[in-house]
Amino acid sequence: MKINKLYISLTLIGINITFLSFKEDPNKKITLKDITFTNPKGFPKPNYNFDNNKLSVEKFILGKTLFYDNILSKDNSVNCGTCHQQFAAFAHIDHKLSHGIYAKIGTRNVPALQNLIWKDSYMWDGGVNNLEVQPINPIINPIEMDETIENVLIKLKKDSTYVSLFKKAYKDTIINSQRLLKSLAQFTGLLISVNSRYDKYMNKKDTFSISEKNGLKLFKTKCANCHTEPLFTDNSYRNNGIKIDTLLNDSGRGKITGIEKDNQTFKVPSLRNIEITYPYMHDGRYKTLLQVLNHYSDTTNFEKNEDTSLHKIGHLTLVEKTDIIAFLKTLTDRAFLYDKRFSDPFVRYN
């Protein structure tokens, strides 16, 4: 009887192992077609092109695996995807400020990762000038991953999976910082969101409700000066009039340039997928889009030195705000949020 039970247990374990190991590898489905870049219709030329980082399936898969692997953090507890969640357009949904290792809390709201190749700089303050060198920051930041690039490389070299992934991608066994960073850039660079209802509407493949149409019209006159289509940002740094949080005391762009007038200016974020990247503003102070519009529609809210473009907005009625919000929700790109090419390869749906 006892032996019988043991056999059953062993068989069950055996079945489980077989099931796990023969489970379909999500990466296997990725083909060259999936990672071929073509500039979307109506979009400007990207600032980061893949000329010096030729796209390949193997490099993309390596980049994606690294993106989602805790190996990048000092105590192997967090990965890029911890704070950059795909279903939230790679922002951190419902988190005011960024979270990091050892339950530490940062000073800024996690920005969405989308259409990065059209940016000319990265971070809220634009301190990083190239997509490839951006990941160094979260990796070495003591309140994000608290790791060193040197140690990440040591860990990767010891890991047979990575030795093989690097070899597949680069045809030899060298694992260095350049390859690590370039692979990550293949993944993050291809996070492109261009299939929202707005995009379909613009290409006459979808219709808008009256409210959405009104919202778009209002948006074009009041918001598009900074949130310029089709990227919904003009890549500039501006003071959006919110009062300085004296506890965070974030000088924004000024810290990078050392120029006084740049203090308290931050990069204009894209509004694509804005519906699911709440809370809003560089410090996540507003929970809803209505709160954001309430701020912009009342000049008495503005801190001094606000950007003059804000004066174009003027007072918005509740109906107008509702219409703008209805329009903003058309920027949600469900195909992007659930695109399997970008999903976490470590997740097992058993």
Place this chain on the structure above:
Amino acid sequence: MKKTHNIFVFCTILLLIIPQFSFTPIVKSVKGQLQINFKHVVENELLKLDSAYYKNELGQSFKISKFKYYLGEIHLKSVQGKDYYSKSYFLVNEDEESSKQITLNQIPNGNYISISFILGVDSIDNCSGAKSGALDPLNAMFWAWNTGYIFLKLEGNSPVSKSPGGMFEYHIGGYKQPSNCIRKIELDLTKNPIIINNKVSFLELKTNLSEILKSPNTIDFSILSSVTDSKNADLIANNYKDMFSVLSVKNENQ
């Protein structure tokens, strides 16, 4: 059987060797090598990290714990008009003896009457993503939060410095106006030209570290003990542009 095997091996070796003999004399090499050596000094004394004490212009005593800098875009000006240019970067580090020797290959034969290079890293290379070799961010000469290379690091101690432990730390970089710290250095060799003639020539350069603290801007350790971003970086950059001089040129073919 064994004999056939031996003959086979012999023939293979012969086949490998013969072309070397028969073709080398036909293709004439018209290129040579230049080896540049850097001698780091504080005025007339050889630099010794961590132990030796020196004095600056103001009579303040100091010691040095770290001294590294980037060089690149080496250009040799030839009398005949065919110049040599290499975009490559080198990280010269006092703590790493081998880094103080740079070898340039494939230099066309000729007489070279000046050498120029930049101290720093060109703006394009500051903006074009992840690099390897001398420009690998792992060399700790890279600012991640405000992307760009640190062109020169000079660190040490002085009793008059008001920083913790009497430290001073000058991390100089920046490729954008108004604080562009890239400096072009040109050294005249007309009196003692580098003559490349199929062989190796040697150029010994002196890097006088005290120039960084001296002119045109006298650095007072008690006032300026830390430069780690664009603020005041210009002051130091305008000083370091004069820190190189030619010690000797040796041409092997002479």
